[in-house]
Amino acid sequence: MFAIDLKSRKSISEQIVDQIKELIVTGVMEPGEKMPSVRDLAGELTVNPNTVQKAYRLLEQQGFLYTAQGRGTFAADPEEIAASREDVSRAKAMLRDGLDQLYYLGVSRKETEKMIDELITEREDWT
Amino acid sequence: MFAIDLKSRKSISEQIVDQIKELIVTGVMEPGEKMPSVRDLAGELTVNPNTVQKAYRLLEQQGFLYTAQGRGTFAADPEEIAASREDVSRAKAMLRDGLDQLYYLGVSRKETEKMIDELITEREDWT
DNA sequence: TTGATTGTACTATGTATCATAGTACACTGT
DNA sequence: ACAGTGTACTATGATACATAGTACAATCAA
Numbered sequence: 626m627f628a629i630d631l632k633s634r635k636s637i638s639e640q641i642v643d644q645i646k647e648l649i650v651t652g653v654m655e656p657g658e659k660m661p662s663v664r665d666l667a668g669e670l671t672v673n674p675n676t677v678q679k680a681y682r683l684l685e686q687q688g689f690l691y692t693a694q695g696r697g698t699f700a701a702d703p704e705e706i707a708a709s710r711e712d713v714s715r716a717k718a719m720l721r722d723g724l725d726q727l728y729y730l731g732v733s734r735k736e737t738e739k740m741i742d743e744l745i746t747e748r749e750d751w752t
Numbered sequence: 753m754f755a756i757d758l759k760s761r762k763s764i765s766e767q768i769v770d771q772i773k774e775l776i777v778t779g780v781m782e783p784g785e786k787m788p789s790v791r792d793l794a795g796e797l798t799v800n801p802n803t804v805q806k807a808y809r810l811l812e813q814q815g816f817l818y819t820a821q822g823r824g825t826f827a828a829d830p831e832e833i834a835a836s837r838e839d840v841s842r843a844k845a846m847l848r849d850g851l852d853q854l855y856y857l858g859v860s861r862k863e864t865e866k867m868i869d870e871l872i873t874e875r876e877d878w879t
Numbered sequence: 880t881t882g883a884t885t886g887t888a889c890t891a892t893g894t895a896t897c898a899t900a901g902t903a904c905a906c907t908g909t
Numbered sequence: 910a911c912a913g914t915g916t917a918c919t920a921t922g923a924t925a926c927a928t929a930g931t932a933c934a935a936t937c938a939a
Contacts, residue, residue: 636925636926636927637926637927638926638927643852643856646856647852647856650855650856650858662884662885662886663885663886663887664884664885672927672928673927673928673929674928675927675928675929676926676927676928678886678887678888679926679927681886682887692885692886692887693885693886693935693936694885694886694887694934694935694936695884695885695886695934695935695936695937696884696885696886696935696936696937697884697885697886697936698885698886703858706857706858708857708858708859712853712857713854713857713859715853716850716853716854716857716859717850717867717871718850719846719847719849719850719853720846720847720850720851720867720868720871721871722846722850723843723844723845723846723847723849723850724847724868724871724872724875725770725774726839726842726843726846727840727843728777728875728878729770729773729774729777730833730835730839730840730843731777731830731833731835732835732840732843733879734872734878734879737872737878738872740844740847741847741851741868744844744847744848744851745851745861745864745865748851748855751855751861751864752860752861763896763897763898764897764898765897765898789913789914789915790914790915790916791913791914799898799899800898800899800900801899801900802898802899802900803897803898803899805915805916805917806897806898808915809916819914819915819916820906820907820914820915821905821906821907821914821915821916822905822906822907822908822913822914822915823906823907823908823913823914823915824907824913824914824915825914825915
């Protein structure tokens with residue numbers, strides 16, 4: 626399904642969250658499609674089931690997944706995932722931090738703008 | 753000198769690092785100007801001296817400060833602070849993470865670009 | 880109905896990071 | 910000599926994370 630980078634500064638559960646978000650947003654996971662079980666995905670990633678469960682719980686809280694006792698966990702419809710004001714401002718804070726660092730390092734405004742343009746263009750499908 | 757936000761997700765030492773970088777880059781601290789001693793700044797911020805020392809050590813490693821045994825710690829010349837490739841790519845990774853989050857949340861590309869433009873424009877002096 | 884599968888909820892353990900507390904030592908300038 | 914400075918320790922507590930193991934309830938297929 627995907628891979629975990631143990632050397633990443635992101636926690637494992639956070640990496641799982643992000644990768645699954647990617648799969649859902651890009652439509653690789655169809656809305657309503659069944660996710661692997663907590664135990665299966667944990668086995669595939671050689672990771673603890675509790676860690677996967679944590680990721681699933683977070684994704685459900687954010688509306689990317691929904692679960693049914695005894696049946697499984699399913700991908701939600703990306704159209705219906707409402708971005709909360711909190712989530713957006715958290716993301717904005719991450720951008721601000723990154724820009725701060727570049728500013729402190731003396732990277733020029735022009736270079737920074739170019740860098741961001743590259744990052745955005747990496748996602749050709751971003752409308 | 754500045755303030756610490758205990759509720760921030762950033763660690764205290766990281767906040768000190770960032771705030772001092774800001775003071776140096778903006779020229780509020782003149783090159784060669786003496787920084788408050790570890791103990792003084794710790795007292796002012798009601799923070800442990802070890803925490804301030806950690807921040808000073810990091811800032812020295814990154815070239816923002818230089819120290820002289822028994823004399824004190826001093827602000828470096830911003831002109832001479834060389835941005836390492838590592839530092840820049842770390843900052844770039846922060847930007848990528850923030851953009852990822854916005855993408856996952858379904859924020860449009862246009863809105864994202866507007867948001868970034870605002871963030872950059874907040875720093876009027878950024879050349 | 881039985882059994883396998885699934886989500887869920889615990890407790891316990893180990894590790895890492897961070898901040899604090901306290902002590903000590905070496906260097907510098909007055 | 911003395912006060913102020915950076916620096917280096919050890920120890921403690923708090924928190925977050927991942928792992929290990931167990932248990933239970935709901936669901937579905939045989």
